[in-house]
Amino acid sequence: MTDADTATPADPGLRPGRAGGGRGWAAAPVGAAVLLGAPPVLHVLDADLLTLALLWGAAAFQFRSRLTVLDRLVLAAGLLTGWFCLLGVLASVWPWGLRPVALAEATALPLALATLTVNRHRVLRLRLPVRPPLGDWLLVLTVAAAGWFSLRPLLAVGVTGRLAALYQGEDLARHFALYDSVLRFGGYLTFHRAQAAVPLEEGFQSYPQGSHLTLAVLTEFARNGDVPTEAATALGTFVLLAAGVLTAFVGAVVWAARRAAGPALGGWAVLPLCVAVGGYLVLAEGTPLLLVGFESELFGLALLALLTAVVCRPVGRTGEQLLLLGALTVGVSFSYYLLLAVAGPLLLLWAVVHRRRRPRMPARTAAAAVVTGAAAVLPVLANWKQANSAEALVIPGGVLPVGRHLLLPLLALTVLGLLTAPARRNPVRRAALGAVAVAGAVAVAVMRYQVATTGKTSYYYEKLLHPVFVVTLIALGAAVVPVAGALVPRQATGRRRSPWPVQAGWAVLTAAALFLTLVLNAKPDRGGPSAADVYRHGLRAAPASALLVTTVAASRPVPDPRIGVLLVDPHGGEDPRAAEGNLWLGVLARDNGLSWRAWLWGRRHRSAQEIVDFADASPVPMRVYLDDPVLAADTVALAGPGRLAELDVALIRYDPRGRPVVVAPFGGTPPALE
Structure with missing residues (x-):
């Protein structure tokens, strides 16, 4: 031929x-x-x-x-x-x-x-x-x-559903942090190292960013230059x-x-x-x-x-x-x-x-x-x-x-x-x-x-x-x-x-x-x-963990002077500690440069003493989210009044439908412990 x-x-x-x-x-x-x-x-x-x-x-x-x-x-x-x-x-x-x-x-x-x-x-x-x-x-x-295969599971759901579909893609969290930072700072982060030091883990300012910049350019043109200010909105787009x-x-x-x-x-x-x-x-x-x-x-x-x-x-x-x-x-x-x-x-x-x-x-x-x-x-x-x-x-x-x-x-x-x-x-x-x-x-x-x-x-x-x-x-x-x-x-x-x-x-x-x-x-x-089959049927999806992360992220002040650490027990058949809960929480708070060590540390169950010791060694104040009232009470008691400025404790409960609710006011003691 x-x-x-x-x-x-x-x-x-x-x-x-x-x-x-x-x-x-x-x-x-x-x-x-x-x-x-x-x-x-x-x-x-x-x-x-x-x-x-x-x-x-x-x-x-x-x-x-x-x-x-x-x-x-x-x-x-x-x-x-x-x-x-x-x-x-x-x-x-x-x-x-x-x-x-x-x-x-x-x-x-x-x-x-x-x-x-x-x-x-x-x-x-x-x-x-x-x-x-x-x-x-x-x-x-x-x-x-x-395109129908890749986009169909994501179009009919909101930000939480999209996060759930790709929740266990650890690298995707970092790529989102890069995309979000490029979009907010207006260019390659090599030229914005000081600004990117908080949202990005050390070393990622020089990571190859051609894809993140191109996607940021597409976002700019699609939104007529109106950059999303909320991290959750940017995540849904990304x-x-x-x-x-x-x-x-x-x-x-x-x-x-x-x-x-x-x-x-x-x-x-x-x-x-x-x-x-x-x-x-x-x-x-x-x-x-x-x-x-x-x-x-x-x-x-x-x-x-x-x-x-x-x-x-x-x-x-x-x-x-x-x-x-x-x-x-x-x-x-x-x-x-x-x-x-x-x-x-x-x-x-x-x-x-x-x-x-x-x-x-x-x-x-x-x-x-x-x-x-x-x-x-x-x-x-x-x-x-x-x-x-x-x-x-x-x-x-x-x-x-x-x-x-x-x-x-x-x-x-x-x-x-x-x-x-x-x-x-x-x-x-x-x-x-x-x-x-x-x-x-x-x-x-x-x-x-x-x-x-x-x-x-x-x-x-x-x-x-x-x-x-x-x-x-x-x-x-x-x-x-x-x-x-x-x-x-x-x-x-x-x-x-x-x-x-x-x-x-x-x-x-x-x-x-x-x-x-x-x-x-x-x-x-x-x-x-x-x-x-895994992608189409959501076999790696983590809806309970994604809902927990987006709920906690939405409850935090902007900006939050504290890093957040999820230390909750498994719920809905998922364990946010062993998954990527704290990593996603950090990139949504735009403080992954400060919270990435807490992400690694918070991957397993921690005692009250371990929580207090980690807070003492942390260079920035932190807030732990617990769903165990007893552990929360022990942590507050062990920290004492003098340490609560560096270690805040928030309690998470679940409503009758199984949805997480953050019930503790920031900077205070959980109501169940007063």
Whole structure:
């Protein structure tokens, strides 16, 4: 099956104007004026989200390569994400912070310059209605299904229900604290260390914050610059955005796999690939990353998927290719710089595999490499103490293991498909095979280092298996093309095309068989329900603990001079002490930088003497929430009047419906003890 072309077919809904025509010069100033004038006007109308959509569309239609509408929108999203990650550095020091008008004008300016210079002769006339290819519609439907899966459990509930769904994702609490702080302080927290010292645990001011800044920018545009002042409101928004990141991740990998497949896989043949890739992520490996709270890694993996796609199948123009590679690499670094271990070799892979097709532009390529490297190294330098330590690679951590029973067959199938003679003659498939080799080699290198150092594998080895399955799923798109002969359109092979009902029937049957196979094999290696079932049925949800946390958080004064510590007994089949109750309480109070030690200390039952001793050693006053009147009385008696200024005791009771109620006044003795 022939698939030598590295570009996708031209967008059927776009018609380029004639170069040098007068209309190009007339349209360019108008387009530039609209881009620069729209942000303040739409801000006055409380429609900043329309400004973001305008900038996205303008970036999408700046490409001169032959791309479909969907390709343009996806690549423009990746381009703008990298741009906003880098623009956040400037936004962190200028006086406007993340205000929508300032960000929009800073983004509109380079787009307007491109319209006036690079694309001044190019007039795009839309032919209505725009008719994307069938494969694009199937891809959009796949992403919509993933969005329905990830958002449905969260849309019909309030803040407490959303917290309950992801309550046990410890890392998600810290990611919320980062997002909330970036939103409130207006930029990267590396530039706001003093302000972030209270809401963030020490060391997290320099954590890679590209995803948090991008989500904060989306929040700013969606809310017209009206930043939520209450932490609970911000938490409700953030949980929805985190589920949206999972959807975007699935969409990015599915789109990348389809791009790796290329024009030889079109029409109904796209459906089985979308179901295989999207189903693998939703049912097996993508959803666990949301459940454990790896929001920033999901964000970085989505950008890595786009980078892999354009490495395997570049866009038609070298300048645009360099711009995309640079922006996506910067986005990966700012979001989760561990993935640079894979992204960096992928850039070299592109330069080697596609060297013949790429025009000789050494000066431009060298300049792009220098600028990209300088920008991508910024998050690494900000966190240099940990990034420069090899010992960080062997630290322990909580991570759900990748299912080997699915990953190994996927790897074998993909590699065998890419080792066939037709694949070896095709630069796209050679690049796909090289991408799998790069991701696998990085994971194996870390595995060998961990085994040599500690005798076993740990956290970061499992983390580096995530880019392995992402890159392998993308390479699968290139590997399956030879076996899709019956479904390939006539224009790709020259053969007679089957009637569309036959194509649709075979595609639906194949997709159903693949989906059923994934459903039956999606359980973890060690057994138990699949991650999709866990999320969909709320098997890891903690409604009683989430209700306790939000109730206590709502009862506290703002700001609260005391840190809060939950020391309550299990209720409703849940134990807030052993779960993440005090961590969530700290991030909702925006004092996690002061209360994180109390979170670790309060994970088990404590006696009155232990409570008093910990309060004596605490550098800040604290309030303990107890549901045992006897323990509360003993603690107050042991503390005595002289210590109550540093140690406050609050009592929690439950009403007849089992809802917690804080019954003690702050700064006083619980009524039951008076």
